[in-house]
Amino acid sequence: MRKRSVTINEVAREAGVSISTVSRAMNGTAFVAEDKRRAVEAALERLGFQPNHLARTLTSGRSMSVGVLAEDIVSPYYADVIRGIEHALLDTAYQPVFNSGHWTRAYERRAIDTLISRRVDALVLLGSTLSDAELREVAEQVPLFVFGRLVPGLEDHCLALDQFRGAYGATRHLIERGHRDIVHIRGPEAQQDAEDRLRGYQAALRDNGVTPDPRLLVTGDFLEQTAYQATTRLIEGLVPFTAIFAGNDQMAVGARLALYRKGLRVPDDVSLVGFDDLPGTAFTSPPLTTVQQPTYAIGQALAAHVLSRLEGVASPLPQFELRVIVRDSTARVLRGFPGVAAR
């Protein structure tokens, strides 16, 4: 099945030159006489030569590839970051190599090790479950860049967004529209982002004279199902509310379905805000107000930054801001129809 692939030696013989000449002609490393160059090219063509990348890397020390390790390569949250990276690298000499860490230390460690042992020229982490110290250790073996964490000692290579402010803005948006009884469906306890968003929510409430009501705080796992269940329970409960701030878009979708099933309209009865602005969120019915993480731009910037570091230029990583995108899922509280609060 696998044809033994042709090597540079055979090309050299075919072209009647030495292997170094072939190498030079191929890579433009040095000038080669016109006729020999043509002979080499012809031989290359005739034999269908494809250089063995491994061998090349072994000698040159550069693999022309950048490893990208995401917590989960297929999560919609990382989708646009990955897309941004892909596009930024598309017409460069570097190839991205993607892999998942599956939110699991052991798998992440292993993935990092294989990536390093495959000699990627740089490593980009989209989220990480490793400790700061471990990451610093990794950074000694390979140029490391991380998104979603601010690793002390590696600040120049880290890009994190202010989740607190994003959540603060989202909550304030609801407060400005008259909401005071605002549910928050938070993400998993263990995750820093979930924690930051919760604090942003609480701070916004307090800054506006609202005491956070623990009965309006429920926990999900960043997926639709748990939010659906939590919201259903909330609706069936006794505590009135007029708005829901979900810890991410997927949970907002789950909440929205629960509302729908209970005959509650969005935004007429309950306003709903998500977080992330995933691809597709603009097309929910109604389109969801959410906090946009500029993930595509981040992916691009990250890749561009990696490239420039690889070329020896030290460009600083740009700053990115979270933005509340107001769409149709949030409305002013109608005094006459306070929705759930009035039942």
Next chain:
Amino acid sequence: MRKRSVTINEVAREAGVSISTVSRAMNGTAFVAEDKRRAVEAALERLGFQPNHLARTLTSGRSMSVGVLAEDIVSPYYADVIRGIEHALLDTAYQPVFNSGHWTRAYERRAIDTLISRRVDALVLLGSTLSDAELREVAEQVPLFVFGRLVPGLEDHCLALDQFRGAYGATRHLIERGHRDIVHIRGPEAQQDAEDRLRGYQAALRDNGVTPDPRLLVTGDFLEQTAYQATTRLIEGLVPFTAIFAGNDQMAVGARLALYRKGLRVPDDVSLVGFDDLPGTAFTSPPLTTVQQPTYAIGQALAAHVLSRLEGVASPLPQFELRVIVRDSTARVLRGFPGVAAR
């Protein structure tokens, strides 16, 4: 930044043995005296040795990796296939390496070439824009497996689903519920899947005595936006309809938003069917009736098949069926309220 990594030579020196002994002790390739083995292990540990995978592959010829090239690695359609592959490979000695072809010949060719030149032990294509002949050529260089295409000559390594039958079933589902004026939003002309689904739709209509109405056929690009626009135009047009069969879930979501904006209820006024059953589709409001592609299982099966071929065992690829998943977006046509048809 990059510490020169320790090589097998240093380990050998440290352990006071030859490099061959280190190699053997590490890989269990041959018996090594107990004391030397321990010395090697200690040295390995002390130096934090990590074998250079490239060098290893160069000599052994096996990279212990399988390349996975998807048209688009971040498309939700491939998400579950990829997830299935990842999970199936997770605790094996093989590592998947993912990459995108971007629906573009040139990029796909290049990605395939780099994957081959990195000596992946097998190559899995999730969709492909290359010709059958080109794929056969690739198959001569590396064990090739493809999902979504039936390549003549490579049938044993191909896995494709019967899109025609899926679309047929979806359309019949609507017909059985009394619908006759059924819109179809087809995917791009160039794509075989879109073509097959269209034919399934038309066949189901004809088999049930309905002549396909060209005015009810519109074209999208498998994304939300175009379906949204097409549906809006349709609603504003003069041709009555009671149901929409979208070429995929994303277009169904677009259509659903258009209906929502026009005040049309799903399924009360218009029934809606999608295709794919993407992750998340079960949580749209209302949950979408759709045709399920068992993508996760396919990913797993594909990976398992690749593994067994790599081990020299010839297991046949299992067959998979498309299934109509009936959820809440489709209902019987109410004679009294034929929805749009009655305006």
Next chain:
DNA sequence: CTGTTAGCGCCTTCAA
């Protein structure tokens, strides 16, 4: 400009 010659880090005979 071009050919020869060392390696790159590892595995694997081949002798011992």
Next chain:
DNA sequence: TTGAAGGCGCTAACAG
């Protein structure tokens, strides 16, 4: 059981 030595395929000095 172990070490020496020869590649794997390619790049990069080093002489011409």
